[in-house]
Amino acid sequence: MAEPVSELPARxxxxxxxxxxTRDEPIGATPRETIWTHRxxxxxxxxxxxxxHAVPILLVFALINRPxxxxxxxxxxxxxxxxxxxxxxxxxxxxxPDEEDAEMGLEEYICDELDWAVRETLRAxxxxxxxxxxxxxxxxxxxxxxxxxxxDDGDGRRSSVRNxxxxxxPVDGRDSRYARWIGDESFDAERVAELWRVVPGWWIDFANKxxxxxxxxxxxxxxxxxxxxxxxxxxxxxQSMARWVADNPPFAGRAWAQWLRMMYQDGSLTTGRxxxxxxxxxxxxxxxxxxxxxxxxxxxxxxxxxxxxFDLVSSQDVTDMARPGGxxxxxxxxxxxxxxxxxxxxxxxxxxxx
Numbered sequence: 070m071a072e073p074v075s076e077l078p079a080r081x082x083x084x085x086x087x088x089x090x091t092r093d094e095p096i097g098a099t100p101r102e103t104i105w106t107h108r109x110x111x112x113x114x115x116x117x118x119x120x121x122h123a124v125p126i127l128l129v130f131a132l133i134n135r136p137x138x139x140x141x142x143x144x145x146x147x148x149x150x151x152x153x154x155x156x157x158x159x160x161x162x163x164x165x166p167d168e169e170d171a172e173m174g175l176e177e178y179i180c181d182e183l184d185w186a187v188r189e190t191l192r193a194x195x196x197x198x199x200x201x202x203x204x205x206x207x208x209x210x211x212x213x214x215x216x217x218x219x220x221d222d223g224d225g226r227r228s229s230v231r232n233x234x235x236x237x238x239p240v241d242g243r244d245s246r247y248a249r250w251i252g253d254e255s256f257d258a259e260r261v262a263e264l265w266r267v268v269p270g271w272w273i274d275f276a277n278k279x280x281x282x283x284x285x286x287x288x289x290x291x292x293x294x295x296x297x298x299x300x301x302x303x304x305x306x307x308q309s310m311a312r313w314v315a316d317n318p319p320f321a322g323r324a325w326a327q328w329l330r331m332m333y334q335d336g337s338l339t340t341g342r343x344x345x346x347x348x349x350x351x352x353x354x355x356x357x358x359x360x361x362x363x364x365x366x367x368x369x370x371x372x373x374x375x376x377x378x379f380d381l382v383s384s385q386d387v388t389d390m391a392r393p394g395g396x397x398x399x400x401x402x403x404x405x406x407x408x409x410x411x412x413x414x415x416x417x418x419x420x421x422x423x
Contacts, residue, residue: 084297087304094308097137099148105189109164110182112189115148121155124231124421125194128160131206133273135316136162138401142309147410154414157194161186166321171266173321176345179214187226200232200417208238215357218349232420233357237396239370240378241339242332246280251333258329262322270317280368339377352381358420359384363391364399388416
């Protein structure tokens with residue numbers, strides 16, 4: 070039945086109201102306390118009276134977008150779910166890089182910020198070991214941290230990582246859609262970084278959206294309009310995700326250029342040619358219990374770009390979870406709470422006792 074014309078103005082007003090008030094929707098609302106800060110990086114610990122597992126979890130997201138995707142909204146929060154399962158949950162927030170951070174490279178993020186976040190997680194929790202759980206670029210940073218060859222002082226804190234959980238992680242992106250644009254050696258990422266200093270988040274977001282332009286620039290709003298018309302709109306669900314998607318911090322220029330070259334141009338991560346402060350990043354050094362989760366419809370980090378890690382690590386306990394879903398939807402979609410989250414929680418629980 071056709072919608073009465075008289076109702077159209079009210080529907081249009083509601084549609085506009087949903088879109089225009091999205092930035093007011095709260096996200097990341099689970100209570101937490103600041104444990105440590107350095108430069109732009111902050112380590113948080115989530116409050117809980119139900120901690121029953123001996124091994125804490127340190128959540129690590131990408132250098133783009135915000136880590137609140139782990140804690141989107143009540144009822145759809147992975148953090149909330151883990152706390153209810155008895156885990157001690159920490160989160161590292163990379164903050165908002167500015168001009169002073171333009172020269173921060175992957176070595177600063179991995180050898181300093183992530184290493185110190187591991188140190189402070191162990192100190193605050195009183196544990197000897199932890200789980201590193203990374204998502205997207207955050208997963209790659211976690212893998213690289215565990216892959217650092219020992220220095221003169223031995224393994225350092227990376228040996229305190231008992232479990233390594235890698236969600237939709239890019240390892241070799243040379244066959245990805247990104248590589249069609251920036252994979253050629255003629256694309257001078259260093260020059261772009263030099264000109265911009267910090268790469269604007271809006272620019273990276275626009276590039277990501279053009280990978281699926283119809284979906285991102287049209288279908289999203291068509292579906293929203295349809296849900297408004299038929300009365301099925303869930304404002305909190307739409308607005309929390311839309312707010313998160315629209316909040317894009319800049320990317321420190323030097324780290325961005327290193328990431329593009331390593332991931333999309335020379336494939337140096339999988340061939341052991343990456344060095345951070347003179348230490349080789351050798352994926353063969355990874356010997357932690359390892360869980361790798363891939364999403365079948367992931368156009369950012371396809372399964373083909375993740376699976377090379379299975380042939381490179383030394384881990385004896387390796388679990389491969391190949392599931393349907395998209396790069397973000399797999400973990401933050403409406404079905405995640407009943408599908409992938411319980412599987413991850415069970416895997417962690419079996420490996421998080423003394």
